[in-house]
Amino acid sequence: MRIAADRERCASAGMCALTAPGVFDQDDEDGRVLVLNAEPEAGDAEEAADAVGLCPSGALTVTEP
Template sequence: MRVLIDQEKCCGAGQCVVAAPAVFDQGEDDGIVLLLNAEPPAELHDAVRQAIRVCPALAITIEE
């Protein structure tokens, strides 16, 4: 799995960080998503998929 983010779409809701804190973070100044791990290990795949589901801006995608 490869995680892709579109920072221009991000609204800073932070739901991705709640769902997968080992993969996502937020910028201190603007709250925009930061990608910590573009190729997370298998044990984090479900958390990444949850982050995709809860992202209100649809700013996260994956390539399998």
């Protein structure tokens, strides 16, 4: 699994960082998504997939490496 984020599309809702804090964070300056781990291990992968589904702006995508 590989996570990508479109920071221009991000609405700064923070759902990703709340759902998968090991994979996502929010930029202190503009509140937009920061991907901390673009290729999460099994322990974080399920939470990361949930976060992608919860993103209100659709700024997150999952692909296979």
